[in-house]
Amino acid sequence: MHATLRDATPPLTRSVEDYLKAIYHLSSQGGFASTSEIAAMLDVAPPSVSGMVKRLSETGLIEHVPYRGVQLTAQGRRAALKMIRRHRILELYLTQHLGYDWGGVHAEAERLEHAVSDDLIERMASGLGQPQYDPHGDPIPTAAGEIEETELVALAEAPVGSKFELRQVGTQDPARLRYLAEQGLVPGVLLTVSERQPFNGPTTIALVPSGDRRVVGRELALVLWCREMPVEGYGATAR
Amino acid sequence: MHATLRDATPPLTRSVEDYLKAIYHLSSQGGFASTSEIAAMLDVAPPSVSGMVKRLSETGLIEHVPYRGVQLTAQGRRAALKMIRRHRILELYLTQHLGYDWGGVHAEAERLEHAVSDDLIERMASGLGQPQYDPHGDPIPTAAGEIEETELVALAEAPVGSKFELRQVGTQDPARLRYLAEQGLVPGVLLTVSERQPFNGPTTIALVPSGDRRVVGRELALVLWCREMPVEGYGATAR
DNA sequence: TGTCATAATTAGGTTATCCTAACACTCCCC
DNA sequence: GGGGAGTGTTAGGATAACCTAATTATGACA
Numbered sequence: 001m002h003a004t005l006r007d008a009t010p011p012l013t014r015s016v017e018d019y020l021k022a023i024y025h026l027s028s029q030g031g032f033a034s035t036s037e038i039a040a041m042l043d044v045a046p047p048s049v050s051g052m053v054k055r056l057s058e059t060g061l062i063e064h065v066p067y068r069g070v071q072l073t074a075q076g077r078r079a080a081l082k083m084i085r086r087h088r089i090l091e092l093y094l095t096q097h098l099g100y101d102w103g104g105v106h107a108e109a110e111r112l113e114h115a116v117s118d119d120l121i122e123r124m125a126s127g128l129g130q131p132q133y134d135p136h137g138d139p140i141p142t143a144a145g146e147i148e149e150t151e152l153v154a155l156a157e158a159p160v161g162s163k164f165e166l167r168q169v170g171t172q173d174p175a176r177l178r179y180l181a182e183q184g185l186v187p188g189v190l191l192t193v194s195e196r197q198p199f200n201g202p203t204t205i206a207l208v209p210s211g212d213r214r215v216v217g218r219e220l221a222l223v224l225w226c227r228e229m230p231v232e233g234y235g236a237t238a239r
Numbered sequence: 240m241h242a243t244l245r246d247a248t249p250p251l252t253r254s255v256e257d258y259l260k261a262i263y264h265l266s267s268q269g270g271f272a273s274t275s276e277i278a279a280m281l282d283v284a285p286p287s288v289s290g291m292v293k294r295l296s297e298t299g300l301i302e303h304v305p306y307r308g309v310q311l312t313a314q315g316r317r318a319a320l321k322m323i324r325r326h327r328i329l330e331l332y333l334t335q336h337l338g339y340d341w342g343g344v345h346a347e348a349e350r351l352e353h354a355v356s357d358d359l360i361e362r363m364a365s366g367l368g369q370p371q372y373d374p375h376g377d378p379i380p381t382a383a384g385e386i387e388e389t390e391l392v393a394l395a396e397a398p399v400g401s402k403f404e405l406r407q408v409g410t411q412d413p414a415r416l417r418y419l420a421e422q423g424l425v426p427g428v429l430l431t432v433s434e435r436q437p438f439n440g441p442t443t444i445a446l447v448p449s450g451d452r453r454v455v456g457r458e459l460a461l462v463l464w465c466r467e468m469p470v471e472g473y474g475a476t477a478r
Numbered sequence: 479t480g481t482c483a484t485a486a487t488t489a490g491g492t493t494a495t496c497c498t499a500a501c502a503c504t505c506c507c508c
Numbered sequence: 509g510g511g512g513a514g515t516g517t518t519a520g521g522a523t524a525a526c527c528t529a530a531t532t533a534t535g536a537c538a
Contacts, residue, residue, distance in 0.1 A: 015495065035516055048496055050517050055494090067503060067516055097336070098362045109357055115354035117347055123337045274486055287526055290485050306486055382523065391531055421537090481538085488531070495523090502517070508510100 024080035029195035032069025082123040088115040088134035093124040165224035263319035271308025320380040325352040327373035332363040395460035403465035
């Protein structure tokens with residue numbers, strides 16, 4: 001037994017860690033992550049993604065269907081969840097113990113997550129009382145690599161009065177995407193559902209940090225996938 | 240706003256930061272740092288150092304006298320002191336707030352120092368009460384880049400009863416160096432001076448973590464350069 | 479003062495990551 | 509069911525670090 005898991009795992013590079021995280025986020029709703037989506041998320045050119053994808057699938061971290069996209073293997077998913085745990089614990093620690101606000105914390109955690117040891121992360125986690133949610137309300141994977149499954153609800157179906165985070169925009173249409181971005185309706189934004197008109201009418205929401213209201217027609221409300229926020233919790237503002 | 244003043248400085252890579260730190264330590268007693276010393280300290284091959292030295296002197300961070308060695312320029316010294324400030328504040332923070340001991344803290348800080356932002360370091364520094372010394376007793380450079388000058392004393396002259404850190408071994412003789420290393424007398428080691436025999440006799444010391452005793456003859460004691468340790472505990476003003 | 483061990487440098491090569499330009503595949507749509 | 513628009517991939521390079529092997533400079537000493 002020599003080709004075991006341990007020596008098959010030379011430490012991942014920063015880049016590899018970033019690719020795995022991006023692929024995790026892009027395929028979390030159960031599909032494939034496409035080359036161009038990954039490229040956009042990591043701000044690199046598509047050919048760079050093709051090259052990396054080749055290496056990652058050779059090392060068994062992802063599965064690649066040419067011209068279709070990629071998915072994480074169990075091994076890749078484990079590595080991605082480890083990075084997400086690091087990121088979210090760092091965000092929470094920086095917020096709770098070092099006075100960061102939601103704005104500044106993401107970039108700092110993004111760099112630190114590649115440099116901290118497992119040991120340090122677990123020390124921070126105990127200092128925080130083994131938290132379950134980060135400052136944005138996102139669930140923190142356990143050290144064992146389990147994560148609370150958060151199912152998404154279309155905004156059109158979201159109960160009035162509840163608080164949500166917009167997680168996915170389910171359209172590729174540039175005109176719709178541009179409009180939504182102008183309205184501030186981008187993944188990560190927090191909102192409460194104020195009211196909904198009957199007979200498939202529009203949904204009215206309030207953006208959470210600002211209190212600004214938006215009226216969203218049913219067609220768009222059906223493609224805005226939201227995650228209900230844990231009731232208590234830190235987290236209030238968007239990233 | 241001061242970012243504008245510094246945009247002549249494209250961000251340094253991790254490697255560059257490590258080279259500058261090594262050169263700072265090796266030339267702190269006012270000489271040149273040699274290629275082979277740098278290579279040994281960073282655990283790379285000498286040709287790698289030659290290559291890096293060429294790049295660093297082209298970018299004005301060091302001055303290179305071929306076949307002689309290198310020294311930091313004012314700009315390089317500033318960058319090195321910034322890294323040392325980061326390292327020492329990290330060591331102190333990890334020790335004070337996250338339960339690290341002297342053993343584990345160095346490696347962790349070594350990785351984190353390249354990833355933290357200036358902002359985070361200053362937040363840690365305030366959390367620690369703007370400390371002046373790290374857990375090893377080494378002075379922490381100020382954010383402005385000033386460092387307490389520590390003058391060194393030969394062990395042969397060090398007053399009995401005081402505590403010192405061995406900082407420099409002032410000989411190149413391989414036999415002497417090998418002997419000293421066998422005795423555990425390498426830079427960084429902590430010791431207290433137990434007694435000294437009269438008429439230029441030997442000095443007896445106790446190593447600090449272990450309590451092991453060593454008797455050092457006057458010839459060697461004259462080349463062991465030590466820094467007196469601040470009396471009380473670490474951190475000085477740790478809040 | 480010439481020899482030679484040692485240290486430093488140059489030459490040439492590898493790996494990881496990224497890029498641009500050129501080519502290949504898919505699939506929608508008429 | 510054949511053309512394209514739009515994606516994805518291959519080709520060919522660049523850069524930052526590193527390495528080993530070969531070459532060159534320095535300085536101690538016989």
